[in-house]
Amino acid sequence: xxxxxxxxxxxxxxxxxxxxxxxxxxxxxxxxxxxxxxxxxxxxxxxxxxxxxxxxxxxxxxxxxxxxxxxxxxxxxxxxxxxxxxxxxxxxxxxxxxxxxxxxxxxxxxxxxxxxxxxxxxxxxxxxxxxxxxxxxxxxxxxxxxxxxxxxxxxxxxxxxxxxxxxxxxxxxxxxxxxxxxxxxxxxxxxxxxxxxxxxxxxxxxxxxxxxxxxxxxxxxxxxxxxxxxxxxxxxxxxxxxxxxxxxxxxxxxxxxxxxxxxxxxxxxxxxxxxxxxxxxxxxxxxxxxxxxxxxxxxxxxxxxxxxxxxxxxxxxxxxxxxxxxxxxxxxx
Amino acid sequence: xxxxxxxxxxxxxxxxxxxxxxxxxxxxxxxxxxxxxxxxxxxxxxxxxxxxxxxxxxxxxxxxxxxxxxxxxxxxxxxxxxxxxxxxxxxxxxxxxxxxxxxxxxxxxxxxxxxxxxxxxxxxxxxxxxxxxxxxxxxxxxxxxxxxxxxxxxxxxxxxxxxxxxxxxxxxxxxxxxxxxxxxxxxxxxxxxxxxxxxxxxxxxxxxxxxxxxxxxxxxxxxxxxxxxxxxxxxxxxxxxxxxxxxxxxxxxxxxxxxxxxxxxxxxxxxxxxxxxxxxxxxxxxxxxxxxxxxxxxxxxxxxxxxxxxxxxxxxxxxxxxxxxxxxxxxxxxxxxxxxxxxxxxxxxxxxxxxxxxxxxxxxxxxxxxxxxxxxxxxxxxxxxxxxxxxxxxxxxxxxxxxxxxxxxxxxxxxxxxxxxxxxxxxxxxxxxxxxxxxxxxxxxxxxxxxxxxxxxxxxxxxxxxxxxxxxxxxxxxxxxxxxxxxxxxxxxxxxxxxxxxxxxxxxxxxxxxxxxxxxxxxxxxxxxxxxxxxxxxxxxxxxxxxxxxxxxxxxxxxxxxxxxxxxxxxxxxxxxxxxxxxxxxxxxxxxxxxxxxxxxxxxxxxxxxxxxxxxxxxxxxxxxxxxxxxxxxxxxxxxxxxxxxxxxxxxxxxxxxxxxx
Numbered sequence: 001x002x003x004x005x006x007x008x009x010x011x012x013x014x015x016x017x018x019x020x021x022x023x024x025x026x027x028x029x030x031x032x033x034x035x036x037x038x039x040x041x042x043x044x045x046x047x048x049x050x051x052x053x054x055x056x057x058x059x060x061x062x063x064x065x066x067x068x069x070x071x072x073x074x075x076x077x078x079x080x081x082x083x084x085x086x087x088x089x090x091x092x093x094x095x096x097x098x099x100x101x102x103x104x105x106x107x108x109x110x111x112x113x114x115x116x117x118x119x120x121x122x123x124x125x126x127x128x129x130x131x132x133x134x135x136x137x138x139x140x141x142x143x144x145x146x147x148x149x150x151x152x153x154x155x156x157x158x159x160x161x162x163x164x165x166x167x168x169x170x171x172x173x174x175x176x177x178x179x180x181x182x183x184x185x186x187x188x189x190x191x192x193x194x195x196x197x198x199x200x201x202x203x204x205x206x207x208x209x210x211x212x213x214x215x216x217x218x219x220x221x222x223x224x225x226x227x228x229x230x231x232x233x234x235x236x237x238x239x240x241x242x243x244x245x246x247x248x249x250x251x252x253x254x255x256x257x258x259x260x261x262x263x264x265x266x267x268x269x270x271x272x273x274x275x276x277x278x279x280x281x282x283x284x285x286x287x288x289x290x291x292x293x294x295x296x297x298x299x300x301x302x303x304x305x306x307x308x309x310x311x312x313x314x315x316x317x318x319x320x321x322x323x324x325x326x327x328x329x330x331x332x333x
Numbered sequence: 334x335x336x337x338x339x340x341x342x343x344x345x346x347x348x349x350x351x352x353x354x355x356x357x358x359x360x361x362x363x364x365x366x367x368x369x370x371x372x373x374x375x376x377x378x379x380x381x382x383x384x385x386x387x388x389x390x391x392x393x394x395x396x397x398x399x400x401x402x403x404x405x406x407x408x409x410x411x412x413x414x415x416x417x418x419x420x421x422x423x424x425x426x427x428x429x430x431x432x433x434x435x436x437x438x439x440x441x442x443x444x445x446x447x448x449x450x451x452x453x454x455x456x457x458x459x460x461x462x463x464x465x466x467x468x469x470x471x472x473x474x475x476x477x478x479x480x481x482x483x484x485x486x487x488x489x490x491x492x493x494x495x496x497x498x499x500x501x502x503x504x505x506x507x508x509x510x511x512x513x514x515x516x517x518x519x520x521x522x523x524x525x526x527x528x529x530x531x532x533x534x535x536x537x538x539x540x541x542x543x544x545x546x547x548x549x550x551x552x553x554x555x556x557x558x559x560x561x562x563x564x565x566x567x568x569x570x571x572x573x574x575x576x577x578x579x580x581x582x583x584x585x586x587x588x589x590x591x592x593x594x595x596x597x598x599x600x601x602x603x604x605x606x607x608x609x610x611x612x613x614x615x616x617x618x619x620x621x622x623x624x625x626x627x628x629x630x631x632x633x634x635x636x637x638x639x640x641x642x643x644x645x646x647x648x649x650x651x652x653x654x655x656x657x658x659x660x661x662x663x664x665x666x667x668x669x670x671x672x673x674x675x676x677x678x679x680x681x682x683x684x685x686x687x688x689x690x691x692x693x694x695x696x697x698x699x700x701x702x703x704x705x706x707x708x709x710x711x712x713x714x715x716x717x718x719x720x721x722x723x724x725x726x727x728x729x730x731x732x733x734x735x736x737x738x739x740x741x742x743x744x745x746x747x748x749x750x751x752x753x754x755x756x757x758x759x760x761x762x763x764x765x766x767x768x769x770x771x772x773x774x775x776x777x778x779x780x781x782x783x784x785x786x787x788x789x790x791x792x793x794x795x796x797x798x799x800x801x802x803x804x805x806x807x808x809x810x811x812x813x814x815x816x817x818x819x820x821x822x823x824x825x826x827x828x829x830x831x832x833x834x835x836x837x838x839x840x841x842x843x844x845x846x847x848x849x850x851x852x853x854x855x856x857x858x859x860x861x862x863x864x865x866x867x868x869x870x871x872x873x874x875x876x877x878x879x880x881x882x883x884x885x886x887x888x889x890x891x892x893x894x895x896x897x898x899x900x901x902x903x904x905x906x907x908x909x910x911x912x913x914x915x916x917x918x919x920x921x922x923x924x925x926x927x928x929x930x931x932x933x934x935x936x937x938x939x940x941x942x943x944x945x946x947x948x949x950x951x952x953x954x955x956x957x958x959x960x961x962x963x964x965x966x967x968x969x970x971x972x973x974x975x976x977x978x979x980x981x982x983x984x985x986x987x988x989x990x991x992x993x994x995x
Binding site for chain 2: 056151
């Protein structure tokens with residue numbers, strides 16, 4: 001974007017070719033439409049939209065990375081629960097917070113590695129592998145926890161580090177209830193956006209997703225790259241569990257159920273291709289925000305014919321719509 | 334390949350080791366998301382009881398009985414406390430034999446539970462005197478009071494004085510429940526008239542039929558009309574037309590009315606009479622018309638020597654009994670639960686009847702000393718799921734008090750196939766009774782049926798949906814009535830009015846949760862307050878924002894109901910973010926968690942609804958014991974143990990007894 005030498009038209013064209021273009025245009029379009037909804041442009045709504053997107057957002061980063069590499073991780077939601085349980089259980093036990101954090105990242109990471117190794121060693125599609133392992137992980141969690149729900153009312157400083165209130169903002173701007181989880185999410189998004197676009201590993205991810213055969217011929221270690229992507233997805237899922245427990249101080253077996261599908265939907269809205277080789281982390285973040293924003297907009301609309309318990313359908317319609325629009329923009333570019 | 338497999342195994346071992354290094358956790362919450370199978374709502378209607386059972390004989394002298402020696406007691410809920418209870422009733426065994434059964438129930442319960450009960454009653458039917466006796470009982474500062482609310486208007490003030498003095502009060506035998514009587518006592522123990530007619534109708538129509546008639550000797554009497562309504566509803570449900578036939582006090586003309594009706598409607602083959610006064614001319618009609626047992630089906634309310642003879646010879650399928658023993662026994666039991674564990678009766682009306690007297694049990698011989706050996710089979714155990722420790726404590730306590738031998742079977746991990754095997758194992762032991770958790774009706778149907786076929790009384794506890802919905806003919810299910818929980822919770826939240834209510838449902842489509850919301854919405858609508866359901870998800874961050882958005886769009890919402898810790902948790906986060914203070918809005922929730930308990934204490938949350946698992950275990954043993962020794966069957970397909978409301982007033986007790994009794 002800094003190349004000012006390029007002629008105006010090609011510059012626009014090249015921008016449209018970027019994977020962020022479609023989602024961003026959709027986002028702005030819907031934002032414009034929703035801005036007419038009463039109470040939408042208030043700090044309470046805006047901070048609500050952002051907060052609602054943090055947990056899904058964290059998982060979406062890993063999922064998007066995998067989708068670019070041409071793989072799926074349906075076990076992400078289960079790993080989020082694993083992370084939440086380990087982190088919550090250990091901090092409640094009085095274990096050192098750092099140990100709790102590390103366990104909540106390492107164990108989901110190892111389970112992610114297990115997903116990846118199963119995939120590369122058996123050749124079973126990752127969709128099937130992780131479809132199976134998500135049940136295994138949740139089942140194991142059931143045994144580990146004894147089926148009980150975890151909850152505490154104690155307040156440990158580390159909870160504020162990961163998902164505390166940012167009171168200084170709320171003090172400045174009324175109703176701006178942003179939380180520290182947002183900073184962690186943004187940090188992770190920009191870290192992986194950098195890794196994906198500016199490092200050799202990132203190149204490899206795109207390469208193995210786009211054309212594994214060619215990538216292999218170029219000397220890319222396809223298997224190792226895939227396993228690393230699965231580990232990243234596992235660690236980020238565990239971290240989502242950490243963020244969750246830090247604010248809500250509660251974890252149960254069903255924690256994160258369906259989170260992986262929302263993440264895949266966000267990634268798709270954000271421009272990732274189900275077939276791999278294309279996508280962007282920032283785009284995925286836009287996707288998550290878009291879905292969150294829509295839900296808020298629909299509830300705020302308070303339409304008599306969409307009862308409060310059925311806004312999901314509208315969100316679903318829009319996910320499909322956004323994906324179609326993305327494809328259309330991509331094909332025009 | 335083997336190297337890969339061993340590496341995968343090694344990875345798993347590492348994970349397992351790491352995970353096991355992180356010890357399981359101290360503070361736990363057991364969610365009570367209701368079992369997906371649905372439960373029929375039994376909170377049908379409250380029931381005025383026919384008071385006039387009296388055959389007034391002249392036995393003077395005010396009878397004051399003291400059961401056991403009084404012992405000093407201390408206030409506050411305490412599991413080991415010896416309680417002093419008072420019972421005030423409008424008639425006495427000394428001059429009305431009906432009451433001997435009630436008093437026997439009181440005495441047996443006092444013996445079993447080791448409490449002292451003083452029974453007060455007038456020496457003849459004199460309601461003014463009864464009102465005085467209530468005051469007399471209150472002056473004695475008892476730990477609990479049971480009263481026959483024969484005349485709610487007359488008794489309202491004395492009972493209110495008892496309540497104001499902090500004495501728990503239940504009504505028995507006569508009353509209509511706290512709502513209809515407009516006296517906020519805990520519950521009324523008596524017959525559920527509608528259910529009597531309804532269940533009687535279901536029995537009569539079980540094998541089909543062409544037409545049914547309810548013979549009502551006093552049309553306009555609320556209780557009798559309810560019986561007929563239940564009967565007609567049951568038959569209509571089975572696709573059989575049914576109507577009400579009015580007869581009078583004159584048996585001769587009544588017989589003719591029945592006969593004329595039968596002539597005009599010769600296809601009528603199902604008859605229900607509402608007591609000896611209706612059964613008597615009905616039998617005369619049968620005799621005159623030459624109808625034999627088996628030509629038609631007949632059931633009746635209440636018993637008389639004539640009715641018992643007709644049950645024996647097969648003319649009459651059943652007589653419906655209000656089970657007065659249970660009114661006495663249950664009253665003492667409930668006051669004991671309140672005094673010792675802070676466990677409250679679930680519903681405004683606790684059905685002691687209908688109890689069905691049939692050919693099979695008409696000759697039942699009561700033996701209070703009969704040894705009772707029961708088996709209990711449950712899908713989880715205290716050993717590995719702390720929720721169940723409370724249930725098992727209830728079992729243990731009841732078995733000890735009532736001198737019941739029990740064997741408790743359960744799998745060593747969640748394994749329903751294994752539970753099904755354990756049921757068979759229990760049946761093979763030929764117990765006097767069997768209690769079990771009907772976690773999976775389809776899987777358990779065959780083994781439970783084998784128990785029933787072997788003549789073993791079977792009841793369900795904690796998990797199940799009642800014999801009708803589970804399609805297994807066991808006696809009753811002891812568990813939470815989800816609809817009633819939502820409904821009664823809604824009434825509490827709306828008691829002081831409100832503008833708009835919302836039920837926050839974390840799993841729309843889950844039958845049990847949907848029933849909670851339906852009850853809530855119905856209660857608010859009844860109070861003229863609009864209410865709807867708001868769907869949230871498993872993601873607390875998204876859920877918090879959904880609630881916040883809903884509140885922004887509907888800023889007049891001031892009544893919130895959540896269905897458990899999973900809904901309450903993001904709700905509290907929303908309140909916090911929106912800067913809402915306790916008192917700005919009203920909030921009630923199902924279930925308890927450390928967070929909810931803290932919020933009840935600080936006034937944010939009005940109540941947490943508890944399913945009272947202790948009562949599930951205790952009640953299971955008690956129900957089977959009553960069946961084996963006294964021939965008493967549970968009145969309703971669902972015997973609710975919850976909702977039990979935990980409020981600021983009793984949260985300390987609940988917290989103190991948490992994990993053992995609560």
